[in-house]
Amino acid sequence: MRILTGFLPPTSGQxxxxxxxxxxxxxxxxxxxxxxxxVVPLYEDFxxxxxxxxxxxxxxxxxxxxxxxxxxxxxxxxxxxxxxxLVRNLSRGYRQRLGLAQAIVxxxxxxxxxxxxxxxxxxxxxxxxxxxxxxxxxxxxxxxxHILPEATAVCDRVIIINEGKVVAVDTYEQLAAxxxxxxxxxxxxxxxxxxxxxxxxxxxxxxxVTPGRGxxxxxxxxxxxxxxxxxxARTIVGSxxxxxxxxxxxxxxxxxxxxLVTHEEAPAGATExxxx
Amino acid sequence: MRGxxxxxxxxxxxIFSSPIAYVALAMFFLIEGYLFFSLVGVYSLQxxxxxxxxxPDFNPTRLIFTPLYQDTTFxxxxxxPVLTMRLVSEEDRAHTMELLATSPVTATAIVLGKYLAVAxxxxxxxxxxxxxPLSLALIGRLDWGLLxxxxxxxxxxxxxxxxxxxxxxxxxxxxIVSAAIGFALLLIFWILGFAQQTxxxxxxxxxxxxxxxxxxxxxxxxxxxxxxVLFFLSLAGFFxxxxxxxxxxxxxx
Numbered sequence: 001m002r003i004l005t006g007f008l009p010p011t012s013g014q015x016x017x018x019x020x021x022x023x024x025x026x027x028x029x030x031x032x033x034x035x036x037x038x039v040v041p042l043y044e045d046f047x048x049x050x051x052x053x054x055x056x057x058x059x060x061x062x063x064x065x066x067x068x069x070x071x072x073x074x075x076x077x078x079x080x081x082x083x084x085x086l087v088r089n090l091s092r093g094y095r096q097r098l099g100l101a102q103a104i105v106x107x108x109x110x111x112x113x114x115x116x117x118x119x120x121x122x123x124x125x126x127x128x129x130x131x132x133x134x135x136x137x138x139x140x141x142x143x144x145x146h147i148l149p150e151a152t153a154v155c156d157r158v159i160i161i162n163e164g165k166v167v168a169v170d171t172y173e174q175l176a177a178x179x180x181x182x183x184x185x186x187x188x189x190x191x192x193x194x195x196x197x198x199x200x201x202x203x204x205x206x207x208x209v210t211p212g213r214g215x216x217x218x219x220x221x222x223x224x225x226x227x228x229x230x231x232x233a234r235t236i237v238g239s240x241x242x243x244x245x246x247x248x249x250x251x252x253x254x255x256x257x258x259x260l261v262t263h264e265e266a267p268a269g270a271t272e273x274x275x276x
Numbered sequence: 277m278r279g280x281x282x283x284x285x286x287x288x289x290x291i292f293s294s295p296i297a298y299v300a301l302a303m304f305f306l307i308e309g310y311l312f313f314s315l316v317g318v319y320s321l322q323x324x325x326x327x328x329x330x331x332p333d334f335n336p337t338r339l340i341f342t343p344l345y346q347d348t349t350f351x352x353x354x355x356x357p358v359l360t361m362r363l364v365s366e367e368d369r370a371h372t373m374e375l376l377a378t379s380p381v382t383a384t385a386i387v388l389g390k391y392l393a394v395a396x397x398x399x400x401x402x403x404x405x406x407x408x409p410l411s412l413a414l415i416g417r418l419d420w421g422l423l424x425x426x427x428x429x430x431x432x433x434x435x436x437x438x439x440x441x442x443x444x445x446x447x448x449x450x451x452i453v454s455a456a457i458g459f460a461l462l463l464i465f466w467i468l469g470f471a472q473q474t475x476x477x478x479x480x481x482x483x484x485x486x487x488x489x490x491x492x493x494x495x496x497x498x499x500x501x502x503x504x505v506l507f508f509l510s511l512a513g514f515f516x517x518x519x520x521x522x523x524x525x526x527x528x529x
Contacts, residue, residue: 005378009527030380041375043286045293057282058379102375 001144005035005112018109018140031060034108034139038115040099044088048079048098051087052105059106069105077101077131092119100131104139111141117150129154148254160260167260175256182207182221184249185229190242192216199239203231216244279381283389284396287363291397300358301401304351311347312408315340337419341409345426345496348405349489352430352437353466357458359397360441361451363390364523368449383523387516391442398434402427422498429495432508433488437462439515446522462488465511 002008003015006022006029015022020029043051052070061069074080077097082090090098096119103111116132117125132154135141145151151158152172160167168175189196200220201209205228208221222228229246236243291297319339326334367373376386409423444458445451469487472480484490491504 007374007377007527027380027382030378033378035375035378037371037374037378039371039374041370041372043290043372044370045290050289054282054286055375055379058279058376058381060278060380 001112001114001142004142005033006030031106032109034059034103034106034111036099036103036111036113036116038118040095041102042087042095042098044086046087047084048087048090048094048101049074049083051098052101055102056105059108061106069107072107073101073105076104076134078127093121093124096120096124097128097131100128104135109139111135111139112144113141114144115146116143117145117147125150148257160257162260168256172256176250182224183226183228185220185222185232186212186217186245186247186249187220187232187236187243188212188214188217188245189236190216190244192218192241196236196239196241199235200232203228203235219249279379279385280389280392283376283381283386284392287390287393288396291359291393294362296358296362297397300355301404304355304401305404307351308344308348308405308408311344312340315344316412335419336412336416337409337422340412341418341423341426342496344408345430346493348430349433349492352434353462354459356398356434356437357441357444357455357462359394360438360445360458361455362445363394363442364445364519365449365451365454369451377527383520386523387442387446387519391438391516391519394438394442395435398438399431402430402434419498425498425500426496428500429492429504432495432505432512433492436488436508436511436515439512439519440465443515443519443522446519 003010004017004022006026009023017029018032020032022029043054046054049070052073053066056066056069057063074083077100079094079097079101082094082098087095087098096116100113100116103113113132117128120128129150132141132143136156143151143155156171157169158172158175159169197209197211197218200206200218205222205226206220207223208219210219210221211217212219220228220232227248229248233243233246236246319336322334322339364373367376406427409418412418440461441455441458444461445454447457448454465486465488468483469489472483472487475483485507491507494501494504
């Protein structure tokens with residue numbers, strides 16, 4: 001990612017932004033890029049507005065358009081309230097938002113955001129995600145994150161990189177569908193003993209029935225493409241075991257990630273336990 | 277070179293919003309003021325002793341201002357690394373170098389912008405120091421040609437010092453270490469001439485040519501020699517170039 005920003009040179013291969021090679025035409029590539037590094041690059045002695053004006057000029061915004069560009073970034077990133085405060089007095093959340101404002105101030109076609117929601121409370125995270133979602137369509141946004149639910153919530157496409165190699169590129173739904181080997185359903189019953197396990201196992205389509213983590217929980221695995229929820233419910237209710245809960249287990253991005261980076265070496269049960 | 281001016285503007289804003297510049301200026305003028313005061317004192321004592329029959333080269337410019345500005349160069353040796361130490365080091369520490377490096381400006385523009393800003397501060401300092409000859413000009417006659425040559429020497433010397441200090445600042449993210457490196461480099465250039473007499477005949481002219489003190493004393497003596505002017509200009513150019521190279525080479529490390 002730092003190669004794309006022009007901060008590090010590539011040792012091999014090519015990188016280009018909006019058609020501009022980062023080695024051949026570094027200045028053109030950088031002009032088309034907005035970058036929010038992991039540590040937000042802020043000047044403590046500046047006010048938020050002064051800082052944004054400087055960045056706008058630095059990124060090549062014309063002098064007479066600077067004020068408008070800064071206003072736009074301030075409004076988009078909701079830093080209006082602290083616009084005239086010194087950066088050194090801003091909270092972590094506002095610093096992060098100012099960082100995002102800095103990245104979009106020159107309206108670049110490509111944005112690279114490194115962990116944009118770190119050090120934020122849940123409400124701020126939602127706000128920032130909404131800002132990022134708002135940029136979708138008009139900008140290409142590359143978002144790097146270790147918070148996988150964030151990728152699920154914000155991103156259209158997911159790229160999983162393990163040890164420098166791209167392991168998967170696809171939409172989250174596609175990835176999950178591709179890696180799913182069975183339909184899993186979690187059930188919880190008040191009285192799971194008394195042959196309930198055997199009776200579920202005998203249902204057509206069921207492959208495995210294993211005890212779940214909590215008391216009275218059972219994990220029912222069926223062949224791919226068959227929804228057995230109705231049959232399972234009928235069986236449990238019919239046997240008088242007292243059905244308390246029944247839900248299908250999808251595959252979270254965590255599961256997908258683990259599956260991909262561990263090359264499916266982990267025991268099958270390890271990832272399933274995380275489901276839900 | 278777009279961006280040079282933007283960065284210079286930002287640096288000026290930062291220099292004057294940090295206490296370092298003010299403390300450095302205050303200390304500089306405290307020392308200069310004391311030097312000026314004592315030199316004027318010695319001069320007036322000599323005037324009394326000579327009882328109105330001065331020898332031909334007895335003039336206030338040579339007796340007060342030539343030694344004053346010789347001493348000033350030594351004060352600058354200590355002052356300049358303090359002015360330049362934060363220029364790049366601080367950007368590294370605050371991670372703002374990542375912003376500059378990923379913006380559409382070249383390393384040359386970054387170095388030049390910073391250099392221009394700190395050179396502006398230095399010129400302000402020199403301009404203020406002109407109060408010393410101007411105040412004496414009210415009560416006596418001064419050799420303005422000699423003073424102009426001396427000031428040209430100070431501008432050139434300062435310009436070279438600042439480039440060395442700026443280069444030192446690119447080497448490290450710790451301001452104190454940057455100041456120490458800058459100070460050491462300047463001191464090396466300063467003392468190079470000390471070994472002139474004892475060095476072998478082959479090395480002697482090289483040492484003399486590299487010595488800051490020799491080149492400055494020519495200018496401070498009222499002689500504007502292109503050799504000396506070029507020495508300071510090329511020293512400044514060389515260290516600015518090293519600064520640019522140091523910034524660019526970071527990407528490969």
